[in-house]
Amino acid sequence: MRPTPLVFKVITVAAFIFLYLPIITLIVMSFNGGRNPYVMEGVSLQWYRELVTDGELIAALEQTLIVATVSSLIAVVVGTALAVGLARTTRSRSLEIVSVVPAVIPDVVQGIGLAAMFTLLAVPLGLTTVIAGHTVFATAFVVSAVRARLATSDPSLEEASRDLGAGTFTTYLRITTPIMAPAIVAGGLLAFTLSLDEYVIASFTSGSTSATLPILVYSRVRFNLTPEINALGTLLIVVSLVALVIGARWIGRRGKVSA
Amino acid sequence: MTQIPEDHVLEPTTLTASAGAGDDSGSAVEGGLLEVRGVRRAFGAVVALDDVNLTIRDNEFFALLGPSGCGKTTLLRAIAGFEVIDSGEILLGGEDLHSSPPERRPVNLMFQSYALFPHMTVAKNIAYGLERERRPRAEVAERVATVMAAMQISELAKRRPSQLSGGQQQRVALARAIVKRPRLLLLDEPLSALDRQVRLEMRVELKRLQHEFGITFVMVTHDQEEALSMADRVAVMAAGRVQQLDTPVGLYRNPANLFVAGFVGASNLLVGVVRANTFDSEHFGSLPLPSNPKGVARGHLVLRPEDVRIVAPGEGHVQAVVSDVQFHGAATTVLATSSVPGAPMLVAMVTGLAQVTPGDRVGLHWDTGLVVEDALA
Amino acid sequence: MPAQKAHWQSRSRRRARAGLLGPGLLLMAVLSIAPLVLVIAYAFMTRGRFGGVVPGFSLDSWARVLEPIYLGVLWNSIVVATITTLLALAIGFPVAFVISRLPPQWRMVALVAVVLPFWTNFLIRTYAWVVLLNDVGPMNKGLAELGVISEPLGLLYSEPAVIIGLLYSYLPLMILPIYASLSSSEREIAEAASDLGARPWRVFRDVYIPLSVPGIILGGIFVFVPSIGNFVIPDLMGGGKSVLLGNVIRDQYLTARDWPFGSVLILVMLAILVALFAAQAVASRRLTGKLTR
Numbered sequence: 001m002r003p004t005p006l007v008f009k010v011i012t013v014a015a016f017i018f019l020y021l022p023i024i025t026l027i028v029m030s031f032n033g034g035r036n037p038y039v040m041e042g043v044s045l046q047w048y049r050e051l052v053t054d055g056e057l058i059a060a061l062e063q064t065l066i067v068a069t070v071s072s073l074i075a076v077v078v079g080t081a082l083a084v085g086l087a088r089t090t091r092s093r094s095l096e097i098v099s100v101v102p103a104v105i106p107d108v109v110q111g112i113g114l115a116a117m118f119t120l121l122a123v124p125l126g127l128t129t130v131i132a133g134h135t136v137f138a139t140a141f142v143v144s145a146v147r148a149r150l151a152t153s154d155p156s157l158e159e160a161s162r163d164l165g166a167g168t169f170t171t172y173l174r175i176t177t178p179i180m181a182p183a184i185v186a187g188g189l190l191a192f193t194l195s196l197d198e199y200v201i202a203s204f205t206s207g208s209t210s211a212t213l214p215i216l217v218y219s220r221v222r223f224n225l226t227p228e229i230n231a232l233g234t235l236l237i238v239v240s241l242v243a244l245v246i247g248a249r250w251i252g253r254r255g256k257v258s259a
Numbered sequence: 260m261t262q263i264p265e266d267h268v269l270e271p272t273t274l275t276a277s278a279g280a281g282d283d284s285g286s287a288v289e290g291g292l293l294e295v296r297g298v299r300r301a302f303g304a305v306v307a308l309d310d311v312n313l314t315i316r317d318n319e320f321f322a323l324l325g326p327s328g329c330g331k332t333t334l335l336r337a338i339a340g341f342e343v344i345d346s347g348e349i350l351l352g353g354e355d356l357h358s359s360p361p362e363r364r365p366v367n368l369m370f371q372s373y374a375l376f377p378h379m380t381v382a383k384n385i386a387y388g389l390e391r392e393r394r395p396r397a398e399v400a401e402r403v404a405t406v407m408a409a410m411q412i413s414e415l416a417k418r419r420p421s422q423l424s425g426g427q428q429q430r431v432a433l434a435r436a437i438v439k440r441p442r443l444l445l446l447d448e449p450l451s452a453l454d455r456q457v458r459l460e461m462r463v464e465l466k467r468l469q470h471e472f473g474i475t476f477v478m479v480t481h482d483q484e485e486a487l488s489m490a491d492r493v494a495v496m497a498a499g500r501v502q503q504l505d506t507p508v509g510l511y512r513n514p515a516n517l518f519v520a521g522f523v524g525a526s527n528l529l530v531g532v533v534r535a536n537t538f539d540s541e542h543f544g545s546l547p548l549p550s551n552p553k554g555v556a557r558g559h560l561v562l563r564p565e566d567v568r569i570v571a572p573g574e575g576h577v578q579a580v581v582s583d584v585q586f587h588g589a590a591t592t593v594l595a596t597s598s599v600p601g602a603p604m605l606v607a608m609v610t611g612l613a614q615v616t617p618g619d620r621v622g623l624h625w626d627t628g629l630v631v632e633d634a635l636a
Numbered sequence: 637m638p639a640q641k642a643h644w645q646s647r648s649r650r651r652a653r654a655g656l657l658g659p660g661l662l663l664m665a666v667l668s669i670a671p672l673v674l675v676i677a678y679a680f681m682t683r684g685r686f687g688g689v690v691p692g693f694s695l696d697s698w699a700r701v702l703e704p705i706y707l708g709v710l711w712n713s714i715v716v717a718t719i720t721t722l723l724a725l726a727i728g729f730p731v732a733f734v735i736s737r738l739p740p741q742w743r744m745v746a747l748v749a750v751v752l753p754f755w756t757n758f759l760i761r762t763y764a765w766v767v768l769l770n771d772v773g774p775m776n777k778g779l780a781e782l783g784v785i786s787e788p789l790g791l792l793y794s795e796p797a798v799i800i801g802l803l804y805s806y807l808p809l810m811i812l813p814i815y816a817s818l819s820s821s822e823r824e825i826a827e828a829a830s831d832l833g834a835r836p837w838r839v840f841r842d843v844y845i846p847l848s849v850p851g852i853i854l855g856g857i858f859v860f861v862p863s864i865g866n867f868v869i870p871d872l873m874g875g876g877k878s879v880l881l882g883n884v885i886r887d888q889y890l891t892a893r894d895w896p897f898g899s900v901l902i903l904v905m906l907a908i909l910v911a912l913f914a915a916q917a918v919a920s921r922r923l924t925g926k927l928t929r
Contacts, residue, residue: 004737005836008730015731015807019753022764022804025774029767038770039777082660089653099660102668106865106909108882109902112889113671116678136667139660169655197757199868204889217759221766221872230767233760240755341827361830374828378846387842391833439832 023237030230037227047231054228057216063127064213067202068195071134076188078135079142084176086143087150088158096147103140110137111204118205125207133201138191145187146180153179189247193240292317292475293338293443298347300333307333308344309499315443320469320476322490324483326522330499331479335445338477339368351442362391367441371448373432375420381431382407382416388439406438409471426457433465437472446478450485462489483523487511495519502636511563517633520561527562527605533630542602543577548628555630564608568624569593569615575622579605581615595621679899689895697896701904706884710904713881716795717863720802721810724859725852727803728810732851733844735811736818747815754808762801762872769797769873793875801869802859809858817851818844850920857912865905881905 033042051057086096102110114133118125157179161171177184199214206215220229291314300308307330315321323331336342338349340361349356356364367388376384382403389399407413410430420428429449436444449465450458466489469476480486486493487507494504495518503515514520521528531540538548538560546560572578579595582604591613595605605623615621681689682696700706735746753761768775769792779785791797826843834842845852867882874880881901888898 004734005730008734011727011730012734015727016749018727018804019750019807022761022768023753023756025768026760026764029774036772038767038773040774078660078663081656085653085656085660089656095657095661098664098669101664101672105668105672106861106882106905108865108867108885109675109906110668110671112885112898112902113675114667115889116674116895117671120674132667136663139663140668143660169652172652172656193755197759199759214757214759217757217763218868218872221759221763229760229763233757233763236760237756240757241752244752244755339831341831361827362833362835368828368831370824370828372824374824376825376829376843378849387829387834388832391838435828435832 026230027234027237029227030234032227032230035226037225037230047227048235050226050228051231051235057213057232060211060213060216063130063210064196066127067130067134067212068192070131071138071195072188072192074135075138075142075191076184079139079187079191080146080177080180080184081172082139083143083146083150084172084180087147099143100140102137103144107137107198107200111201114201115204125205125210127206127210129205129207130202130210130212133205134195134198137198137201138195141191141194142184142187145190146183149180149183185247185250189243193243291315292352293477294348294350294353295334295338296348296350298334298337298349299345300330300337300342301345306499308337311347311496311499311501313494313501313504315475315477316492318473318475319491320466320489321478322486322493323477323479323496324486324493324522325481325496327481329496331481331496332447334496335368335447335477335479338443339366339445340364341368365442366445367436367439367443368445369432369436369447369449371451373420373428373452375428375431375435377420379419380416381412381418381420381423384420384431385435385438388435392439402438406434409468410434410437425453426461429453429461433468437468437474440472441474444474444476446476448479448481450480450482465489487523493523495522497522498635500636513629514561514631516631516635517559518635520559520629520631525564525606527560527564527567527603529560529562529603530558531560532557538628538630542599543597546576546628548630549626551630553629553631555632558630558632561629561631562625564592564606565590566625566627567605567607569607569609569613570622570624572620572622575624577605577623579621579623581617581619581621583617584613584615586612593621595623675899675902677899678895679903681896683894683896694896697894697900700897701900706901709879709881709884712879713864714908716799716802716880717860720799720806720863721856721859723799723803724807724810725856728807728814728855729848729852732811732814732818732848735815747812750808750811753804758805759868759872761805762869765797765801765804766792766872769800792873795874798870798874798880801873802863802866805869806859806862810855813851813854813858814848815851817848822847850916853916853919857909857916860912861909864908 029037029040030047031043031045032040032047033044034040082099086092086099111133114129114136115125117123118129123129158171158175161175166174197214198212199218202212202215203218206212211219217229217232220226293315295311295313295315298308298311299306309330311330311334323334325331333342337344338356340356340359344357351364351366356366376387379387385403385406386399389402394402404413407416410433412427412430412434415423415427415431420431423431429452433446433449446465450461453461462485465476465478478486478490487510490507492504492506493510495502495510497518503510503519505513505515510519510523514523517528520526529538529540529543529546531538531546533539533548533551533556534545536548538546540546540560548560568575577597579597581593582596583594585592585594590608590610593607593609593613593615595607596602597605607623678689679697680693680695681691682694684690701710731750735743735750738746767773769789770776771790771792773792776785776789779789780787791800822843825847826839829839829843830836864880865882865885866880867886870880870883881904885898885901885905888894888901892898
């Protein structure tokens with residue numbers, strides 16, 4: 001095999017520095033002793049202390065967790081059924097496209113569309129509307145994940161179940177769902193993480209009392225910057241990474257067993 | 260030479276390779292087209308090529324035969340330039356290839372996967388190598404058309420590789436390499452991806468093309484039947500070394516060691532010790548041994564199935580009971596078991612129908628037999 | 637004559653279809669398709685005095701797209717998104733290529749390392765650049781101490797900053813599809829090209845690049861689409877100096893309260909996206925050999 005061009009190697013190393021430099025900067029700056037979020041003045045944990053006593057922030061975190069949990073749970077149930085239905089009961093291309101549109105369409109369009117519709121129907125904006133907005137794209141991601149897995153799974157497993165006397169829904173619950181488990185969990189985790197992180201749709205669908213964490217972070221970054229945001233960012237990075245590692249391990253194990 | 264149908268190739272009964280000195284079979288012939296001298300290649304602790312020496316003559320159909328992992332593909336890729344060798348030299352027409360990259364070697368490789376360019380039509384695929392030589396357009400077009408006609412793929416010119424059957428893809432891959440008129444055409448398991456029927460056709464076709472274009476072919480294969488039926492000369496490889504280099508008949512009639520005897524053609528292999536004019540078989544006692552040209556003291560007696568005759572019980576060298584009779588048209592294979600515990604099953608092949616059925620007591624007789632060393636080269 | 641009984645399959649299938657597809661399709665119809673249709677419909681109405689729309693057909697808003705200020709925004713957005721995409725390609729292709737050549741166990745590690753930053757909060761990621769690029773921030777300080785610069789670069793709150801932010805956020809989306817299209821099967825095809833006499837750069841041109849075109853285009857869409865509709869990064873890193881299509885659309889709905897015009901801009905953006913997807917479909921069909929193998 002031919003050697004890889006040197007330029008490519010140099011670019012790759014530079015790309016990894018580019019990817020990690022800001023994150024490392026943020027983590028270092030979160031231990032800042034001073035008030036200026038950009039300038040390091042001694043080392044302290046004071047901004048972490050501020051963080052845990054910041055009522056506004058804790059409220060926003062609560063809202064975010066509610067939104068992410070509820071929307072990803074609905075998405076897992078509805079999305080899995082939809083994916084199986086699409087794969088096994090219809091050949092319609094257009095239904096398939098409809099089911100993944102929210103994953104493709106720009107978030108600003110999705111957010112504005114929902115805001116316009118809620119206004120038209122006089123639905124008050126609040127936590128429910130944010131959950132509705134997140135459920136749509138979450139479902140689309142679950143559908144794509146499960147659909148990809150179904151495409152490579154053997155339909156004769158389901159036929160065997162029918163052959164052995166199980167009805168359609170028993171087969172769905174006892175055979176299809178367990179086989180799909182890694183994809184369902186992957187889709188659910190993806191939906192949950194994206195929801196935790198989602199700002200644009202939430203900003204159009206949330207009322208004044210239902211600020212999620214990203215909305216709060218956005219306004220703090222724009223208008224009220226303190227190193228507390230650095231500490232929050234560091235914590236969020238750590239939480240994302242831990243969730244990712246646990247999820248990947250679980251899926252890896254399950255995937256091997258059922259493959 | 261007896262053709263043994265593929266599905267009835269018998270497993271060698273024993274294959275015990277003990278340590279010891281082997282005989283050097285990499286006989287070098289002067290004035291060859293390609294000379295491989297003392298080539299070594301190791302991947303970490305795994306030695307893929309261990310002092311390989313061989314000479315490939317101009318215009319011959321040469322086969323590298325061996326089980327997977329024997330180093331044959333590594334050798335082929337080293338000749339093509341895709342594998343760096345640790346030591347030794349590869350000379351083409353007397354010139355060391357070491358410092359030329361693959362694109363400068365007058366050698367072409369037909370990949371096992373065919374490696375057709377999926378984004379180019381058949382005609383573009385075939386023209387690719389000539390375009391790299393900056394041949395005039397008219398010449399490229401003419402040579403591509405000629406080779407496509409010779410390969411009977413002219414009507415596929417505008418298709419893409421994904422629209423071709425396996426056999427068609429193979430022809431395109433072959434045409435793409437042949438059109439460059441290489442000094443040496445390397446074929447990596449050329450027939451392995453094809454259906455049985457197409458494979459048999461392509462055997463004939465490959466020989467025809469080799470003759471027609473007058474190009475030296477070097478084919479890698481793990482299929483002994485393929486090597487024996489197609490090649491002028493075959494190098495049998497195992498454990499990174501050439502075990503024997505000979506004509507197909509030579510390999511079959513005069514195997515250099517136990518490995519070659521077991522790998523090439525079907526054999527009865529009886530373990531034992533040579534005494535004066537007899538072979539003391541571990542299981543069958545003292546058997547007559549008219550000659551021992553290799554002067555082996557201890558090893559295996561090789562008996563080809565067609566050399567074993569079925570005779571009346573009580574006669575012949577060994578007594579046995581017929582356990583199975585397999586009919587394959589022109590010949591019939593008879594498998595017989597002796598009452599000696601642990602003794603290998605013996606195989607006889609008779610022309611036409613066998614006059615025995617399972618359960619019959621028979622005697623087995625033979626007049627020839629060769630004793631070979633167990634050790635690998 | 638008694639009506640023929642339906643085959644069991646058609647009955648049970650219909651029930652299964654309704655049960656499995658029903659809830660999901662209802663969700664999509666109400667919360668995805670209906671809002672989209674509404675936004676499209678608004679583009680053909682006139683604005684209400686306090687926001688909202690006045691029912692009735694009108695094409696007034698469409699004429700405004702051609703006003704120089706909005707053409708300028710549109711052009712600027714396309715330029716910024718295109719530069720971001722090209723930079724992502726220039727960096728992403730070599731990275732994907734290098735990763736595809738790593739030994740298998742390292743390949744996985746490298747891929748995870750590419751995706752990891754993507755799994756951290758989007759706003760926090762962007763904010764990290766605000767910290768890094770700030771005039772008094774670590775980068776300017778570091779460069780000044782090294783003597784590379786004598787005064788701050790003033791990079792933050794400029795268009796290059798916006799491009800850096802977009803590039804940072806979406807680079808992994810370029811690397812992954814290219815990597816996927818450079819899988820191991822291409823290695824033998826590349827070897828075949830050099831065996832037939834192609835020099836190394838020629839192998840790139842004739843094999844690696846054409847074969848990764850579907851990946852390149854897909855990655856291009858993944859980077860271009862969120863870039864052109866983005867308003868968060870221009871807000872945080874452009875400091876209001878760099879106004880992109882996403883900002884204008886957002887402002888039409890939230891501050892200017894001209895929904896029909898906002899909808900027109902959305903349709904313009906969607907038209908660009910549809911054109912890109914169509915281009916991608918054509919390009920991958922031209923390479924069917926690769927896709928159907």
